[in-house]
Amino acid sequence: METIISIKNLAVNFPDKQVFNDINLEINRGDFLCVVGDNGAGKTTFLRTLLKQLKPNQGKIVNHAQTMGYVPQFRNIDSEYPLSLRNFVALGLTTSMRPWLSRLEKHKLTNILAETELTSLANIRLGTASGGEKQKAYLAQALVNQPELLILDESTANLDNVMKYELLDLVAHYRQVHELTVIFVTHDLPLAKQYGTHYLLIQNGRGVTGAMANLDTTQLMASGENQIACGEEHLNV
């Protein structure tokens, strides 16, 4: 198995708060790692450290991924946003300086629109698209350069139950076909359980890792928010 990211003895502390200590983790190509934990546990801090936006107090991260796609939780797209879905996705094609798209770039764009099931919606304005369609467009933009690593930062948090499964089905399918490595930050345990292959649980300043099948969800059940997330899933599934 080829290691994409290797993390050793990672610790991040703020002057007034110890966030986490001693996280050790190896992420292999094709893994679907779910980063779970309560709100404020340090999931975002972990992600920011991984993205080199924060310097760790201790430890080392070796990232072998040459290309990376990132889907953030929020986007500032209002109802009068003018670009079509196709043109929004094409914004991600930034490797060339030419103002127009090359034939190869057009090909990439057409492919990713098909793989994210957006072909029939490609010409509608993103501002008028539904929440789920917008999220698919954000995903397509993150994947248009065929990254080795995809980071989903609470990307399903604002979606209804049907849409979040639909979105993660697309990610899972793409991962299988392209050997994509996925890091999914979420507090939605049923989703993590269904799609993840591995987990990183950040809790009480510690990071526990393992195969998803071994995640003991009762560790998180004490948290009110996760109880709600699990309860909703239980009611709706």
Added chain:
Amino acid sequence: MFEFEFMRNAFMAGTLIAIVSGFVGVFVVARQLSFLSHTLSEIGFAGAAFGLFLGWSPLLGMLLFTVISSMAIGGLSLKEARREAATSSISALAIGLGILFLSLSNKNASYATNILFGSVLGISQQDIQRMIMLALAVLVIMLVSYRKMKFSSFDSIGAKVSGMASWNITIIFLIIVALSVSIAAQVVGSLLIFILLTIPAAAAKYFAKSTSGLICWAVVFALIGVWCGLALSYWTNLPVSFFIAAIEAALYFIGISWNKLQNN
């Protein structure tokens, strides 16, 4: 009307201004910086007055003030929460300085009127040559940085997480707006510059779904406003900036009505 040199010059200058304003305006509107372009036009007034005070060309004074101010505003507005307050403070200072320099330069009121509201009579061949150079510089910089500029303007969050919304791009863009303001002030005046930098691009949003489409529509709307405005001003002897403002506002309302019709 084309038998007069000043009208030929005015049409050439107006065409350049419309192309630059339409192009840059699309990114001003996408970045929601309409207020900044208005402020830069006030700063342009202070710069032109400063130029007059020192005996320079008003365009040089404008360039100096708008470029320095756009960088200062960029530096002060790192935190979005204080962007409006920072812009307002610099705007107030600029108007005060403009009035001070005009008073110190002992020029009569018509100079102030020309700077504020523009004049088609005063455009010389030399002015046009300077404007062509500035316009070319703006368009070349925009084309070279087109993809990064497009990404950071139309999806600031996506560009930020992809490392494409760098500080350099923001500063380059602010300088581009400063140059555009200085170019456009020659005809429409510093007070009404934001008409050409914002309204054609805002109206274009209702007719296009791609960045290149938005640019084409915005340039066409700006050209309609400038050409018709100049002709109407020539025939009626009324201020050109009034006609440009009225035409652009009409085009914007047509855009809104068209959008409503489409949605129904």
